[in-house]
Amino acid sequence: MDNAVYEKEWVRPVHLIGRITLIGVCLSSFLPVAYLYLVHGVVPPMDWIIKDVLLITASFGFIWLIEPITFYPALGMIGSYLAFLTGNIGTSKLPASAVAQDIIKVEPGSRQAEVVSSMAIIGSIITTVGFVCVGALAGTVLLAALPAEVLNAIKSYTVPAVFGSLMVSFAIKYPKVIPVAIGVPLLLRLFAKGFVPGYLFIVFTIVATIAAALLIYKNQIWKQQES
Numbered sequence: 001m002d003n004a005v006y007e008k009e010w011v012r013p014v015h016l017i018g019r020i021t022l023i024g025v026c027l028s029s030f031l032p033v034a035y036l037y038l039v040h041g042v043v044p045p046m047d048w049i050i051k052d053v054l055l056i057t058a059s060f061g062f063i064w065l066i067e068p069i070t071f072y073p074a075l076g077m078i079g080s081y082l083a084f085l086t087g088n089i090g091t092s093k094l095p096a097s098a099v100a101q102d103i104i105k106v107e108p109g110s111r112q113a114e115v116v117s118s119m120a121i122i123g124s125i126i127t128t129v130g131f132v133c134v135g136a137l138a139g140t141v142l143l144a145a146l147p148a149e150v151l152n153a154i155k156s157y158t159v160p161a162v163f164g165s166l167m168v169s170f171a172i173k174y175p176k177v178i179p180v181a182i183g184v185p186l187l188l189r190l191f192a193k194g195f196v197p198g199y200l201f202i203v204f205t206i207v208a209t210i211a212a213a214l215l216i217y218k219n220q221i222w223k224q225q226e227s
Contacts, residue, residue: 011077018081025085062199070206073109074098078118086125091159095166096124102169180212181205
């Protein structure tokens, strides 16, 4: 497809629909608050609101900047809109996108990868909604029947297992970057745990891994030019 046609027929409509949808969802999230205030006159003091906003921003503000940048190469354009609209990016959307691209053997960042990622995330959303409905109906009964040790294991190790398997799939394709991705957080945990906040471990690791990937890529380009 010609770039001009691709831009007109695909990119612009995606951005238009994606922005309208995300802005609409953001605004609709305030409807319960508006209802409580307009109908029942319930509203928290302004100083409470300011303190809570500052606390949430301090705790999660770095994620608002990091996740869109780091997830976009794997999710793609449509996938990013879908993933940030529905949530559970790291535990369902990102693994689904990565595994689908790996199975189909598409080049990351290509138009083919964009389509594959979008379809995988759509499938993930449908599956997640289905399991959420089942879980809401039967999950309480099932969890109550499980031993406490099993519940603790599920809570403690499910997310690390998902990210670990995802890292292995990327390590197979990009083995040169993995020592940096593992070494930086390990060194920080061993030598900087007492005076560096935990969330900065993520920031430093992402920056170091991206820098290592760029250096490796440029080094390969230089070698190709020299040869």
